[in-house]
Amino acid sequence: MSRQAARALARPVPVAVRHLPVMAGEVIEFFASARPRLVVDGTAGGGGHLVALVKAFPKASILAVDRDPSAADALAAAWNSRSGLVIRRASYTSIPEILEETGLGKADAALFDLGLSSLQLDDxxxxxxxxxxxxxxxxxxxxxxxxxxxxxxxxxxxxxxxxxxxxxxxxxxxxxxxxxxxxxxxxxxxxxxxxxxxxxxxxxxxxxxxxxxxxxxxxxRELSELETLLDGLAGWMAPGGRAAFITFHSLEDRIVKRFFMDSPDFTPCRPAWRAPTDAERLANPRARSAKLRTGVRS
Ligand SMILES: C[S@@+](CC[C@H](N)C(=O)[O-])C[C@H]1O[C@@H](n2cnc3c(N)ncnc32)[C@H](O)[C@@H]1O
Structure with a gap:
């Protein structure tokens, strides 16, 4: 993790995280070089990555969505209309309509941390x-x-x-x-x-x-949701925008991998994928099967 990402993650924020975000440092580092003005967290869940994004990009607008009404309501209550942060209960497949309706424009960075959160699993x-x-x-x-x-x-x-x-x-x-x-x-x-x-x-x-x-x-219908998201992704990401996907099983990982290999609109980043460090895996056993794949909008 770069010193800039580590410093950003150490800053305090007003929200208690109830889901340990996976590979947050790696995601922040990847997004930082795009100097994002608009960041999308497409699976905001327990707000773990969201906290990291808000800390790292305090001047950016952030759109956070989650399909789970409990998650979206808890995030909205915790962040209580923080300026520059828009929280919606929605599927990530609705992001184009939300960006249109809010006038936020095209995203410079987008994160999709797929699967389910600790909050959901533990309830x-x-x-x-x-x-x-x-x-x-x-x-x-x-x-x-x-x-x-x-x-x-x-x-x-x-x-x-x-x-x-x-x-x-x-x-x-x-x-x-x-x-x-x-x-x-x-x-x-x-x-x-x-x-x-x-x-x-x-x-x-x-x-x-x-x-x-x-x-x-x-x-x-998780896999068809993911395919619909990928079909529309290029339409709402700005040129040079950076997309990051964290997957937890081979079915969704294969879809993301093929997307970055075949899409005429994205260049996959090297290495093709990254895994959590041993230290992260030890600290957060639920991160064990995670894979991070990234690509840049042409
Ligand atoms: C692994 S959790 C995300 C955790 C989050 N990144 C954090 O750090 O707290 C995945 C989240 O994606 C949400 N989700 C699943 N399918 C979705 C979809 N189609 N659109 C939006 N959110 C979705 C789930 O409800 C869950 O909260």
Whole structure:
């Protein structure tokens, strides 16, 4: 991390961070050379990166969005109309309309820290964790869309197996789907986890994680959201603008990688991707699988 980024991250800000931001120093350093006037945090979540961005670029306008109403409301309450900071509850696919409506212009820097936040994972009522008892919800935007329980209890066995295979990479997908269907109604996260455990041979912990990941991706249509975002990205980033993506599993990472390789509008940065340092991984085990990919708008 450069001395400038380290100094910026050490400055105090008025908000308690409830999600440890992943590779924040690397992101700030990457954005700093664009001297951004408008920064977009497309997945503001617990506000961890947002705090770092506000500290590092105090003169920039910042647009922070999150699809999760609890996250967006908490950020709005914490930042309480700080000047230059616009917070919206929205999908990142709506960023072009928000920029248009607010007149903020084109972004010089944009961050997408994909996946789910510690706040979401640690709240049993959200249903994301397989080790906390809760309802099978798993919606980021808990006002809309199907619950995970609707898929788990309503889909034909073959469709469930397909979800577990395609979005979880789970080799026991058919056996698990059969076990889940015979355990219906599956009411809670722990019910689902134990149905999965009963179905697999070998290490069940990984299978349970993969099934939960697959359902979360299906419920939130995560990969098609990401593809829609990437399709429109060049349209709202300024020439020379810098885009950073932090991914946590190979499905989303592959989409971002291919985008930077194939897009006529972005030049991928070297190295092609970066991982958190050993020290960060030790301090924040949830950062373990993170990959940072970056590109510059031509
Ligand atoms: C890993 S967390 C971000 C954490 C944040 N960077 C921080 O440091 O606190 C990912 C966030 O992305 C949000 N999210 C997921 N899909 C989204 C979408 N399509 N549009 C906007 N936000 C989304 C989730 O609700 C979650 O809060």
């Amino acid at each position: 049993p009522a959200r249903g994301f964790s397989h080790s906390l008892d809760g309802p099978l919800d798993m919606r980021f935007d808990h006002g809309t869309g199907p619950y995970a329980s609707e898929l788990v209890n309503g889909l034909p066995e073959a469709d469930l197996a397909d979800i577990f295979w395609r979005w979880g990479g789970e080799r026991w997908s058919r056996r698990i789907a059969r076990a889940v269907v015979s355990a219906r109604p599956v009411e809670s996260t722990l019910d689902l986890a134990s149905a999965v455990r009963r179905a697999v041979r070998g290490n069940p912990v990984k299978s349970v994680s993969r099934v939960f990941q697959a359902l979360r991706i299906a419920v939130n």
